[in-house]
Amino acid sequence: MKAVRVLAGTKKGAFIITSNAQRSSWTVDGPFFGGWEIYHMKGSPVDPNRIYASQSSGWFGQIIQRSDDGGKTWFQPGFKDGEPTTAPDGMPATESNRFAYDTSDKKGKPLTTHQWYDGTQHPWEFKRVWHLEPSLTDPDTVYAGVEDAALFKSTDGGKSWKELSALRGHPTGAKWQPGAGGMAVHTIILDKANPGRIYVAISAAGVFRSDDDGETWKPINQGLSSNYIPDPHAEVGHCVHRIAMHPAKPDVLFMQKHWDVMRTDNAGELWTEVSGNLPSDFGFVVDVHAQEPNTVYVIPIKSDSEHFPPEGKLRVYRSRTGGNTWEALTQGLPQENCYVNVLRDAMAVDTLNPCGIYFGTTGGQIYASPDGGDNWTAIVQNLPAVYSVEVQALP
Amino acid sequence: MIRVILPYHLRNLARVQSEIQVDVPESATVDALLDAVEARYPMLKGTIREHDTKKRRAFVRFFACGDDYSMSDNSTVLPEKVLNGREPFLIVGAIAGG
Numbered sequence: 001m002k003a004v005r006v007l008a009g010t011k012k013g014a015f016i017i018t019s020n021a022q023r024s025s026w027t028v029d030g031p032f033f034g035g036w037e038i039y040h041m042k043g044s045p046v047d048p049n050r051i052y053a054s055q056s057s058g059w060f061g062q063i064i065q066r067s068d069d070g071g072k073t074w075f076q077p078g079f080k081d082g083e084p085t086t087a088p089d090g091m092p093a094t095e096s097n098r099f100a101y102d103t104s105d106k107k108g109k110p111l112t113t114h115q116w117y118d119g120t121q122h123p124w125e126f127k128r129v130w131h132l133e134p135s136l137t138d139p140d141t142v143y144a145g146v147e148d149a150a151l152f153k154s155t156d157g158g159k160s161w162k163e164l165s166a167l168r169g170h171p172t173g174a175k176w177q178p179g180a181g182g183m184a185v186h187t188i189i190l191d192k193a194n195p196g197r198i199y200v201a202i203s204a205a206g207v208f209r210s211d212d213d214g215e216t217w218k219p220i221n222q223g224l225s226s227n228y229i230p231d232p233h234a235e236v237g238h239c240v241h242r243i244a245m246h247p248a249k250p251d252v253l254f255m256q257k258h259w260d261v262m263r264t265d266n267a268g269e270l271w272t273e274v275s276g277n278l279p280s281d282f283g284f285v286v287d288v289h290a291q292e293p294n295t296v297y298v299i300p301i302k303s304d305s306e307h308f309p310p311e312g313k314l315r316v317y318r319s320r321t322g323g324n325t326w327e328a329l330t331q332g333l334p335q336e337n338c339y340v341n342v343l344r345d346a347m348a349v350d351t352l353n354p355c356g357i358y359f360g361t362t363g364g365q366i367y368a369s370p371d372g373g374d375n376w377t378a379i380v381q382n383l384p385a386v387y388s389v390e391v392q393a394l395p
Numbered sequence: 396m397i398r399v400i401l402p403y404h405l406r407n408l409a410r411v412q413s414e415i416q417v418d419v420p421e422s423a424t425v426d427a428l429l430d431a432v433e434a435r436y437p438m439l440k441g442t443i444r445e446h447d448t449k450k451r452r453a454f455v456r457f458f459a460c461g462d463d464y465s466m467s468d469n470s471t472v473l474p475e476k477v478l479n480g481r482e483p484f485l486i487v488g489a490i491a492g493g
Binding site: 035036057058059060061062063076078079095097098100 | 402403404405408437438440441442443445446447452454455488489491
């Protein structure tokens with residue numbers, strides 16, 4: 001590996017931070033799309049120079065951006081310089097920012113409402129793309145997790161999108177409700193060992209699994225307990241903040257829930273709590289070491305009422321035992337007067353050895369550890385609030 | 396030829412530096428003008444009006460000749476000075492947010 005590229009989405013633009021494999025000296029490029037909210041950027045595993053970005057604004061709505069050269073230049077899919085922007089009939093060749101919910105008679109008509117904050121039913125309304133998950137095998141195929149919670153798929157490099165409406169059409173759909181940040185599909189995990197298997201996590205509905213590339217879905221929330229819903233053990237309604245999987249052990253997943261850190265060993269059929277000795281089991285991020293499937297990272301946050309680290313100390317917690325036993329990692333992280341948050345899509349690991357761990361804060365820092373979490377350095381400071389962090393190890 | 400001034404972020408998406416110009420039929424309405432803008436700059440579809448309903452996005456405003464055309468209905472004809480190119484039609488991001 002020759003280089004590492006960190007893709008950071010922030011409240012006011014995108015940034016790309018690069019280093020050599022030593023991960024000791026970093027160069028910051030950006031902002032790209034200055035002034036826009038960048039919820040997420042992610043590169044294709046089969047073509048690292050193909051990067052997708054979700055750009056949105058309260059004024060002008062959703063935009064999808066794509067780079068085919070590793071982030072040097074960007075274009076809206078379908079509107080690349082030199083390519084025709086209209087079809088022979090004069091209509092736009094593509095509508096890369098059109099996320100139309102399925103309203104077909106067969107699948108779409110029953111999907112009329114979901115539960116609102118006050119318990120009443122509310123129409124489904126597209127707001128933005130939270131997460132883009134490129135296919136593991138095809139650079140032109142990419143999944144989009146959106147608010148209000150739905151899953152879309154593009155097979156033409158982001159030029160057009162089609163809802164996989166069986167997810168929203170699950171019989172529990174009308175019971176899904178928004179969390180404080182909205183109601184979104186915020187996590188999408190593709191399973192290389194089981195083609196067609198997709199996990200999604202929704203706040204506040206829970207985790208769902210498809211084994212047929214999105215044609216059918218199953219809620220997999222058994223074992224979760226949430227005191228903010230009438231039945232704490234209900235099939236749906238759980239505010240899952242993030243799930244993570246190691247590709248070598250695809251049936252093992254880790255979860256940071258609103259409260260509780262959880263683990264499943266059977267692809268979500270049953271979850272057990274592994275919060276152990278964490279100072280708080282509230283938080284947003286969870287990720288797994290690239291070479292050690294049983295080494296897991298979380299960043300405890302004080303509570304659902306106070307979204308900052310306990311005691312003003314920014315600590316990453318590492319478990320080498322797949323949960324329950326956790327150690328604080330503090331070297332290089334602020335240990336006093338730190339009141340930032342780390343949002344759910346803002347942690348990533350690289351695939352180098354030793355494994356690099358990265359996370360971004362709402363205070364605009366991105367911290368990196370080149371040694372599995374033992375030592376940390378801020379590779380950039382004073383960015384806008386960081387929404388998402390992804391990392392690519394480049395050949 | 397109608398002159399249209401886009402807000403900063405939409406100029407970036409459309410890859411234009413200053414005001415744009417589009418052709419519309421005589422006695423064109425606001426909607427006809429926006430149709431022409433979207434036809435000439437299809438990457439702006441969905442950013443000014445919603446894709447399906449063509450309803451104005453809530454935080455986008457339309458001004459011309461010192462008047463607010465944001466609430467105009469589909470039949471409102473553009474003012475003469477806009478139609479003959481003496482005054483621009485302004486698409487403005489509302490003053491809101493941070």
